[in-house]
Amino acid sequence: YLQWANDIDSLPNIDLERRPEPSPPLELRPQHFSITEIATLRGDPYAIYAKRILKLLPLDPLIREADERERGTLFHEIMARFIAKKPNFADPQKAASLLRKIALDALTEQQYPSEVVALWQPRFFELIGRIVDIERWRGDDIKASHTEISAVKTAVPNSVVTLSGRADRIDERHDGTVDIIDYKTGTTPSAAQARALIDPQLALEAALAGQGAFKGVPPSSVNDLAYYRLKSKGELDLESLVHAKNGVPADDLAEKSWRELTRLIGKFALPQAAYVSHVLPPKREGDYDHLSRLLEWSAGSDDSEAPADE
Numbered sequence: 001y002l003q004w005a006n007d008i009d010s011l012p013n014i015d016l017e018r019r020p021e022p023s024p025p026l027e028l029r030p031q032h033f034s035i036t037e038i039a040t041l042r043g044d045p046y047a048i049y050a051k052r053i054l055k056l057l058p059l060d061p062l063i064r065e066a067d068e069r070e071r072g073t074l075f076h077e078i079m080a081r082f083i084a085k086k087p088n089f090a091d092p093q094k095a096a097s098l099l100r101k102i103a104l105d106a107l108t109e110q111q112y113p114s115e116v117v118a119l120w121q122p123r124f125f126e127l128i129g130r131i132v133d134i135e136r137w138r139g140d141d142i143k144a145s146h147t148e149i150s151a152v153k154t155a156v157p158n159s160v161v162t163l164s165g166r167a168d169r170i171d172e173r174h175d176g177t178v179d180i181i182d183y184k185t186g187t188t189p190s191a192a193q194a195r196a197l198i199d200p201q202l203a204l205e206a207a208l209a210g211q212g213a214f215k216g217v218p219p220s221s222v223n224d225l226a227y228y229r230l231k232s233k234g235e236l237d238l239e240s241l242v243h244a245k246n247g248v249p250a251d252d253l254a255e256k257s258w259r260e261l262t263r264l265i266g267k268f269a270l271p272q273a274a275y276v277s278h279v280l281p282p283k284r285e286g287d288y289d290h291l292s293r294l295l296e297w298s299a300g301s302d303d304s305e306a307p308a309d310e
Contacts, residue, residue: 017296021274035165049275050288072185080147089136151213177223203257222250
């Protein structure tokens with residue numbers, strides 16, 4: 001046993017795995033992105049490489065559990081159906097009854113396990129009054145609401161790349177501007193991250209709205225960008241990136257996000273540009289972290305510092 005213990009100290013040093021930095025040929029690189037992929041391209045380019053170039057897709061788990069992601073999908077579906085019904089908020093009790101029925105139908109259709117329904121149904125029902133109050137408060141300023149609305153492919157300047165996507169909700173206001181709303185469950189991304197364009201989704205949607213890319217919505221200046229946020233403890237808030245402390249004008253965010261997008265796409269048009277794993281520190285486990293051997297190269301090697309984003 002002593003010999004084996006001593007052998008540990010006499011083994012040669014083995015370098016830890018290095019951070020992967022693949023540089024595939026330009027003709028293999030994506031020429032179209034969805035809005036939601038841009039945050040990944042900025043923060044973890046390797047995930048784009050694995051998904052879009054290697055075409056590797058994560059397998060569904062053998063035992064599917066209803067998790068935060070599915071709760072978010074359910075919340076999106078309920079709110080989309082509710083707003084599409086154009087409820088009359090002058091009668092809040094009737095609006096609340098409609099929302100309750102839509103929620104029950106959505107829960108039934110998804111065929112969640114009974115224990116999940118027993119947990120999620122009462123929690124959502126507790127939010128109904130708050131949702132109706134928010135919609136009543138906003139209602140007088142809104143001319144029309146569009147849910148799950150798609151943007152056409154739009155060219156990114158100085159490149160062959162196009163961008164498209166889908167907005168959870170765009171509200172046309174009587175003054176000709178629009179509000180763009182993104183439904184979120186949990187607390188990420190934060191408003192600060194969105195303003196700093198670490199997560200540029202809302203800002204890019206504003207840029208596309210200004211160019212008239214969303215079907216059925218004329219080119220519009222943006223009044224507000226907001227998260228309709230369902231938090232883990234059951235609270236519900238409408239969190240504005242514009243009309244709040246430290247708020248930033250929506251059109252300024254849109255313009256800046258478009259410049260940053262043009263710069264980012266231009267960077268990956270260079271042959272030497274690499275799809276580096278986790279340029280930004282990961283906030284949660286990614287689908288391709290095991291493939292990039294994240295736990296190995298981030299365990300303290302000299303290569304653990306993020307490369308400069310040139």
